[in-house]
């Protein structure tokens with residue numbers, strides 16, 4: 001096993017069964033490997049299967065056919081409980097709609113993955129405070145989601161995704177609901193995490209400019225990867241407005 | 245983890261105050277009903293036990309029926325054409341004297357009382373009742389709290405002495421001590437009766453209900469029977485009387501013997517009437533049985549209301565889980581196992597039930613105390629009853645929370661996240 005290989009997808013098929021006869025194949029044999037420390041973006045038209053693929057990578061969903069190895073673990077044969085554990089320890093999700101737990105403070109939200117990991121309340125509080133400080137939300141730790149703006153919510157969500165020091169961050173259109181300058185700020189945060197912590201990031205976006213900043217750009221069309229190229233046009237301090 | 249779940253459940257309940265309250269209400273009512281019915285049942289049981297051990301339970305009741313009748317309930321043989329009762333058909337003090345003499349070994353006494361009715365004392369009114377010691381023993385738990393009771397000499401000689409109830413002493417003379425030695429002047433139909441107050445009594449276990457209905461005038465002043473008999477306008481004839489047996493006497497045997505004795509002497513040559521007897525103990529026993537049956541029925545109703553409350557909890561949990569589908573999806577994405585989710589919602593259900601039952605226990609205790617004081621009984625809820633009903637509500641929480649919690653636990657994370 002190549003230790004630098006984090007994600008290894010082989011001939012992944014995903015079919016949905018909507019009603020008895022209507023079998024809907026969304027992914028048609030995806031092959032994808034992602035190495036440790038890579039920043040990969042996935043682009044493609046709406047409905048091309050980006051989120052479906054991301055859910056499989058995040059061990060939220062199982063492929064209908066194919067092999068998937070995550071850090072050497074065979075996801076397809078893992079039990080539900082093991083998948084929960086993998087999501088908890090190895091993966092950090094960032095969603096377009098933030099998905100913070102309502103009525104819980106920013107602090108509680110960031111503590112949540114650590115709570116499921118069984119970390120003591122003292123330790124997780126300390127770490128949650130550090131993480132919130134890092135994403136620039138140190139002064140808002142007691143605020144509940146309904147008291148935060150979209151960009152602030154997304155920063156809390158990123159802090160939450162980092163809670164258990166995952167090897168991968170999966171971000172499905174994290175800037176999709178934000179204006180361009182706020183989106184820029186979130187994107188800068190991802191770059192910082194990537195550069196300073198060497199975290200592997202997979203980003204789904206509809207913005208070509210944002211995609212260009214990442215190391216590798218995959219284009220998905222109708223459930224197939226139709227192109228793959230190098231990017232890397234990111235330089236700190238540069239403030240390209242991100243097109244929505 | 246458990247602590248986190250408890251805190252989480254509490255904050256969830258706080259966030260939906262109205263809904264939580266309404267959900268708890270079902271449990272509160274159910275538990276309160278169970279507890280108060282248990283208290284009432286206990287009180288009634290104590291009451292019947294008390295009555296069973298009082299002179300009341302050793303009482304046999306005599307009355308007059310037509311010769312042809314088997315017993316008092318024998319309406320079929322009741323004959324309209326039988327001649328009306330004459331003076332000589334009634335019981336008289338002669339009957340009583342003879343019985344008391346010949347059955348002195350088994351008979352404690354014959355209850356003689358004569359109600360003189362309501363009399364005026366200044367602007368107040370009071371009921372005056374002539375009693376002999378046996379009759380007084382049947383009047384409930386009379387406790388002399390000041391002065392003394394009526395002595396046997398005063399009973400025998402029919403002295404004009406009286407014991408008055410506590411409340412009357414206060415309203416007539418200001419205080420209990422003040423009443424002693426005073427002369428009670430009662431007027432009825434312009435006839436004046438004077439009694440010396442020798443004692444003040446307090447009646448135990450007077451119910452609040454009786455108090456509200458009759459006020460303190462419901463409790464009479466007692467004077468010796470022999471004294472009242474001289475005042476009485478009625479003659480020395482009684483349609484019925486009660487005899488009280490000595491302790492540990494076979495009541496049925498005594499009743500039969502007394503009846504035989506009366507019928508073989510006073511009613512031997514009577515062409516139309518004879519004496520018959522009822523033993524009250526039997527009636528008391530069946531009352532006791534009816535009470536325990538009633539308690540069972542009420543308990544069943546209370547249990548049903550508790551179940552309805554539990555279903556209310558389940559209903560709310562199902563709604564809440566549907567509402568929080570996305571949250572459940574997010575939790576799963578962050579690494580919550582099915583077990584984590586199940587525990588979270590189970591604890592929420594259990595907490596609703598526990599808070600509800602705590603309030604219910606409090607309410608039930610108050611309600612039970614209030615109702616038993618209204619009924620003049622003294623019931624207590626044992627720690628056991630409370631423990632049982634609270635643990636039942638916990639079991640309810642688990643039982644009715646389990647289905648919704650499992651439903652939440654089994655949600656597919658993707659479907660839950662995509663839920664609109």
Ligand SMILES: Nc1ncnc2c1ncn2[C@@H]1O[C@H](COP(=O)(O)OP(=O)(O)OP(=O)(O)O)[C@@H](O)[C@H]1O
Pocket residue numbers: 016017018024026044045046047048049050051052053
């Ligand atoms: N649970 C499901 N049942 C049936 N069809 C589904 C299900 N999930 C996804 N699909 C279908 O799969 C296709 C791809 O969906 P997906 O969400 O992956 O698209 P996407 O590339 O993420 O689009 P967007 O950019 O709009 O987010 C869509 O046509 C969708 O209808």
Ligand SMILES: [Mg+2]
Pocket residue numbers: 050051052172
């Ligand atoms: Mg999508």
